[in-house]
Amino acid sequence: MKVNTELTTTKRVLMCGNEALAEAAIIAGVDAYFGYPITPQNEIPAYMAKRMPEEGRVFVQSESELAAINMIFGAAATGKRAMTSSSSPGISLMQEGISYLAGAELPAVIVNVMRGGPGLGNIAASQSDYFQATRGGGHGDYRTIVLAPASAQEMADVMPLAFDLADQYRMPVMILADGLLGQMMEPVLLEKKEKRKLPPKDWALTGAKDRPQNIVRSLWLKEGVLEKLNEKLQARYAQIAENEVLCEQYKVEDSDIVLIAYGISARIVKSAVTKARKEGIKAGWIRPVTLWPFPSEQISKAAEELRIFLTVELSCGQMVEDVKLAVAGKSPVLFFGRTGGGVPTVDDVLNQIRQLTIKHKS
Amino acid sequence: MQDTKNELYEELIIAGFGGQGIMLAGKLLAQTAMNCGREVTYMPSYGAEVRGGTANCMLVIADNEIACPVVGKPDSLVVMNKASLNKFAPILKNNGLLIFNSSLIDIEPDVDESIEVIRLPADELAVELGSIKAANMVALGAYLQARGFLDIESAIQALPEILAERYHKTLPLNSEALRRGAQFAAGAIRR
Numbered sequence: 033m034k035v036n037t038e039l040t041t042t043k044r045v046l047m048c049g050n051e052a053l054a055e056a057a058i059i060a061g062v063d064a065y066f067g068y069p070i071t072p073q074n075e076i077p078a079y080m081a082k083r084m085p086e087e088g089r090v091f092v093q094s095e096s097e098l099a100a101i102n103m104i105f106g107a108a109a110t111g112k113r114a115m116t117s118s119s120s121p122g123i124s125l126m127q128e129g130i131s132y133l134a135g136a137e138l139p140a141v142i143v144n145v146m147r148g149g150p151g152l153g154n155i156a157a158s159q160s161d162y163f164q165a166t167r168g169g170g171h172g173d174y175r176t177i178v179l180a181p182a183s184a185q186e187m188a189d190v191m192p193l194a195f196d197l198a199d200q201y202r203m204p205v206m207i208l209a210d211g212l213l214g215q216m217m218e219p220v221l222l223e224k225k226e227k228r229k230l231p232p233k234d235w236a237l238t239g240a241k242d243r244p245q246n247i248v249r250s251l252w253l254k255e256g257v258l259e260k261l262n263e264k265l266q267a268r269y270a271q272i273a274e275n276e277v278l279c280e281q282y283k284v285e286d287s288d289i290v291l292i293a294y295g296i297s298a299r300i301v302k303s304a305v306t307k308a309r310k311e312g313i314k315a316g317w318i319r320p321v322t323l324w325p326f327p328s329e330q331i332s333k334a335a336e337e338l339r340i341f342l343t344v345e346l347s348c349g350q351m352v353e354d355v356k357l358a359v360a361g362k363s364p365v366l367f368f369g370r371t372g373g374g375v376p377t378v379d380d381v382l383n384q385i386r387q388l389t390i391k392h393k394s
Numbered sequence: 395m396q397d398t399k400n401e402l403y404e405e406l407i408i409a410g411f412g413g414q415g416i417m418l419a420g421k422l423l424a425q426t427a428m429n430c431g432r433e434v435t436y437m438p439s440y441g442a443e444v445r446g447g448t449a450n451c452m453l454v455i456a457d458n459e460i461a462c463p464v465v466g467k468p469d470s471l472v473v474m475n476k477a478s479l480n481k482f483a484p485i486l487k488n489n490g491l492l493i494f495n496s497s498l499i500d501i502e503p504d505v506d507e508s509i510e511v512i513r514l515p516a517d518e519l520a521v522e523l524g525s526i527k528a529a530n531m532v533a534l535g536a537y538l539q540a541r542g543f544l545d546i547e548s549a550i551q552a553l554p555e556i557l558a559e560r561y562h563k564t565l566p567l568n569s570e571a572l573r574r575g576a577q578f579a580a581g582a583i584r585r
Contacts, residue, residue: 046425046436072440155440216463217421217436219428302461377466 038087044219049187049209050075052220053117053143056188058083059224060195062141063112064090066103068122071155072211073145076117097122101129101142108138109248111236113195117143119211120161121152124169130204131170134265135250137235139198141191142176143207145214148373156373157211159295162350165208166324173262175269177205177276178323180294184218196228197276201268202235208323210346212296212375277329278321283309284334287316289389291381292331292355293344294320297369301344304381312391323351331358338363340388344381345369401457402432402543405465407482408533409450410474410495415530418556419472420451423534425552426544427455435463448477455543470541472533474516479503493536493579495529512540512582519574528564528571535575536582546576 038059047055054076057065065080077093084091090107094100100116107114118126123144133140146161148154161169168174177197179190190207198205235246252258282305284290293301298319308315318334320327335341341363343352349367356365368384370376406423410416417438424436437452452465470491473479476499486492488508497517505511514536520529538544550569554562 044428046421046428046434211440212437212463215438215440217424217438218463219434296464300462300464304462306461375464377464378462379466 038224039222040224041222044221046217047184047220048075048215048217049181049184050145050214051079052184052222053181053187053191053207053209054079054083055222056191057115057141057195058087058089059222060192061113062089062115062195064092064103064107064114065116066092066094066100066107066114067116067118068094068097068100070119070122072147072157072214073117073119073143075214076143076145097125098129101126101133104140104142105129105133105136105138108133108140109136109237111233111238113139113141113199115141115143115195117145119145119147120149120158121147123161123164127164127170129170130176131168131172131174132250133204134168134170134174134176135172135261136248137202137265138204138248139195139202140204141194141198141207142204143209146208146210148371154373155211157213157296157346157375158371158373159210159297159346160348160350160371161208162323162345162347165206166326166354174203174265175272175324176203177201177272177325178208179205179278180208180321180323181213182295182298182319183213184216184220187213188220188222192225192227196230199230199233200228201272203268208295210296273325276322277325277327279327279330280319280321281317281330281334283314283316284318285316286314287339288314289316289340289342289385290334291315291317291342291344291385292320292351293317294323294351296375297344297346300376300378300381303378304385307378307382308385308389311386313385313389314392315385315389320351326354326358328354328358331355332360332362335359335362341365342384342388343367343369344376346375347371403456404454404470404541404543405468406453406455406470406472406537407450407465407468408453408472408474409448409478409482410530411477412447412449414449414474415527416449416474417451419530419534420453422531422549422552422556423453423455423537423544425556426549427453429552430544430548432456432544433458433460435460437463437465448481450478450482470537472537473499474529474533475499476501491537491540493533493540495533497529510540512536512579514575514578514582516575519578520571523570523574524567528567531568531571532575532578535572535577536579537575538572539576539579546572
């Protein structure tokens with residue numbers, strides 16, 4: 033029985049990022065959640081365990097991450113909106129399934145609330161799964177769209193977008209957050225967003241009565257067939273790169289130094305740049321919201337004039353490689369980061385800016 | 395705490411050990427700030443917090459959009475045990491505010507002279523009201539009074555939103571504890 037108690041609000045409520053994301057998924061019409069617990073994202077399955085049955089929808093705590101991602105495969109194949117969430121080591125376990133989703137052209141949403149690695153690492157916030165997320169961590173020629181929220185509000189805002197993108201392009205979409213964004217509480221406004229105009233799911237396994245059967249698979253042994261599929265996927269990826277890039281920027285044109293950061297790092301960078309401006313340093317920032325497709329064009333345009341690019345990450349330097357590809361040698365690209373759960377303070381970043389720039393008299 | 399245009403931008407750390415209600419005090423402050431129309435971020439330390447371990451939370455409360463929720467140098471520090479005082483006092487800003495639980499901290503904090511210090515016997519005041527568990531609310535009441543940008547009654551109104559319903563029988567005790575802390579801070583001799 034559907035009770036329909038979706039929590040849309042007309043005033044702001046105080047929520048942690050994980051809970052905001054979970055409720056936003058419910059509002060966005062998720063039909064099924066499958067997952068296995070791991071810190072620092074446990075508030076998502078805990079919330080879903082309570083709320084999904086209230087809504088008459090499916091919640092399963094699977095026996096492992098492998099099981100969860102394959103349950104996603106099954107649910108997605110029937111045309112339902114399915115999601116899972118985990119944190120770094122759990123996401124590694126899901127990579128095979130993500131590759132199969134890509135190969136079978138199935139839409140799904142996968143949330144990675146990153147923690148420190150490699151290995152079991154620790155439970156502190158980190159951004160060291162960038163390579164895995166943006167390169168497609170599994171095997172084969174595929175991409176996942178990667179969205180990087182930077183606040184509890186955006187944890188909610190990216191969910192309807194993620195489901196729409198997954199359905200529109202028939203592919204897995206990853207939300208790449210981190211432990212701080214998941215745990216942090218901020219005021220959140222939960223609204224129902226209008227769905228994009230989406231193609232019908234005429235490929236879904238819904239029972240073949242009165243129509244030819246549909247087949248969902250990722251095994252294509254006949255000569256030339258897989259190459260054709262890959263070419264089709266690549267054409268789709270090119271279309272996504274053309275149309276779906278999201279990024280924010282601030283005072284880039286009037287800057288000597290541009291800081292590039294996503295997620296929680298972008299919050300730190302914003303404060304540092306504001307402080308630097310008060311000191312007369314011409315600083316700006318670019319925040320990629322989609323990590324794939326990456327805002328290469330925006331960064332390339334900023335690099336047409338000589339200025340310093342400083343990438344700030346909670347990693348040993350991963351996104352910096354995409355920044356270098358975009359800048360293409362036109363300007364210097366530097367990196368500042370901390371790893372293994374370390375978080376730079378605003379002053380740490382400000383000191384980096386000071387060392388690299390001169391002050392202008394106002 | 396305030397920049398040149400007199401806009402509020404307060405960075406705060408509340409710290410103690412697990413079981414002292416550090417997170418609850420932080421959440422109540424965040425809820426109160428939001429209810430009163432302020433911007434707020436609340437960042438808990440998470441994971442290894444168990445009774446007796448260390449626990450802290452970071453808050454930023456401001457009039458305008460908050461960029462960075464990570465507190466490097468707090469304007470204010472509320473510490474409920476000695477380990478937390480030792481850990482966080484060195485990063486407290488000059489001209490800041492330090493409230494420490496003198497029931498459990500038997501040393502004089504070694505901080506800059508510009509810092510306003512309130513020695514608050516939080517545990518003893520809470521015991522007088524009926525339960526040592528309300529020491530967190532005594533401390534929060536003292537903080538709200540000392541800073542003055544949010545009033546005690548708003549915090550009392552926000553209490554039912556933060557306390558799980560099964561604890562609502564403690565609303566009177568927690569409300570009294572907030573008032574008692576504020577009363578103490580109003581009369582405290584400060585340095």
